[in-house]
Amino acid sequence: MTANIKTKIPELSLRFAQEQDAELILELIRALAEFEKLSHEMVADADTLRRSLFGRQRVAEVLIAEYAGSPVGFALFFHNFSTFLGKPGIYIEDLFIQPEFRGRGIGREMLAFLARVAVERNCGRLEWAVLDWNTRAIDFYRRLGAQPLTEWTVYRLAGGALQDLSRRF
Amino acid sequence: MTANIKTKIPELSLRFAQEQDAELILELIRALAEFEKLSHEMVADADTLRRSLFGRQRVAEVLIAEYAGSPVGFALFFHNFSTFLGKPGIYIEDLFIQPEFRGRGIGREMLAFLARVAVERNCGRLEWAVLDWNTRAIDFYRRLGAQPLTEWTVYRLAGGALQDLSRRF
Numbered sequence: 001m002t003a004n005i006k007t008k009i010p011e012l013s014l015r016f017a018q019e020q021d022a023e024l025i026l027e028l029i030r031a032l033a034e035f036e037k038l039s040h041e042m043v044a045d046a047d048t049l050r051r052s053l054f055g056r057q058r059v060a061e062v063l064i065a066e067y068a069g070s071p072v073g074f075a076l077f078f079h080n081f082s083t084f085l086g087k088p089g090i091y092i093e094d095l096f097i098q099p100e101f102r103g104r105g106i107g108r109e110m111l112a113f114l115a116r117v118a119v120e121r122n123c124g125r126l127e128w129a130v131l132d133w134n135t136r137a138i139d140f141y142r143r144l145g146a147q148p149l150t151e152w153t154v155y156r157l158a159g160g161a162l163q164d165l166s167r168r169f
Numbered sequence: 170m171t172a173n174i175k176t177k178i179p180e181l182s183l184r185f186a187q188e189q190d191a192e193l194i195l196e197l198i199r200a201l202a203e204f205e206k207l208s209h210e211m212v213a214d215a216d217t218l219r220r221s222l223f224g225r226q227r228v229a230e231v232l233i234a235e236y237a238g239s240p241v242g243f244a245l246f247f248h249n250f251s252t253f254l255g256k257p258g259i260y261i262e263d264l265f266i267q268p269e270f271r272g273r274g275i276g277r278e279m280l281a282f283l284a285r286v287a288v289e290r291n292c293g294r295l296e297w298a299v300l301d302w303n304t305r306a307i308d309f310y311r312r313l314g315a316q317p318l319t320e321w322t323v324y325r326l327a328g329g330a331l332q333d334l335s336r337r338f
Contacts, residue, residue, distance in 0.1 A: 007338075029252045044255025052256050059257045060250040081229040081247050083198045083263050086213025087221050088228045094252050112338035115326065119335040126326040126334075133320070145330030149323040151302070157284065157295040161314030165295075166288040169176075169281035 089125035
């Protein structure tokens with residue numbers, strides 16, 4: 001077990017997830033998918049998660065937020081890379097807090113901790129994506145000083161289209 | 170040296186970059202920054218690149234495209250992670266071909282190779298971002314079957330704002 005990390009909120013502590021947290025992480029991802037109205041895209045199970053996050057080739061890290069000893073949120077992040085800076089950054093794939101625990105500053109504490117991790121690891125950036133209809137989150141991010149990359153759009157190749165292209169090589 | 174990888178275009182071969190390619194990669198990134206009209210954001214030098222790409226903690230990989238034996242383009246990519254799929258993907262941070270070598274199918278060969286790498290590594294997705302004014306690239310990506318994530322915007326915390334937030338923890 002990694003140590004609990006104290007925060008400015010007395011009831012709130014953070015910790016890095018361990019292999020035995022795979023089921024908990026899955027539950028939190030399911031709650032997030034529901035909130036984002038994307039449950040139909042959620043196909044992960046505890047076994048694939050366990051292999052991907054805690055197996056030999058770990059590509060991502062998970063931070064768990066506990067309030068009064070109970071898990072209430074998580075952040076999943078990995079390192080990306082800026083060619084223009086010539087160094088890595090941190091990309092937050094998910095940041096989620098159960099609805100009944102919002103408005104207490106938990107998200108800000110998690111982001112501040114991740115900013116500190118980024119600075120300590122000599123990363124040049126902390127980035128994440130937000131759904132355009134999530135105005136509450138957008139206002140919060142802007143107050144923290146985050147800037148939207150409005151001139152960029154992400155393109156995705158997945159499923160059959162990815163298989164098709166791979167066979168063309 | 171890693172072996173050259175043959176492609177469907179007789180003059181074109183691909184290879185994974187090695188440490189001695191740091192200066193070449195820097196030149197190609199500079200050419201890309203110029204094309205993207207973002208030269209003012211380009212602060213990487215060969216030493217930071219060498220450390221980040223070929224040091225102990227490698228977070229990204231670089232593919233070099235050679236045409237008739239000369240380097241004409243590159244792709245820099247790293248692994249991202251989809252919580253909904255529960256497994257990694259490949260994110261292409263940069264894909265660049267020198268202007269005078271465009272229109273010969275080099276970009277398609279590079280993307281097809283990266284799609285194959287993604288499938289072989291059991292990744293669920295191949296993703297990248299494109300500048301909204303780059304309609305030529307967008308048309309090309311759409312023909313390959315890539316879908317734009319139009320409902321998402323990336324937010325970035327960098328420089329002083331990142332330092333400020335890190336100190337709040």
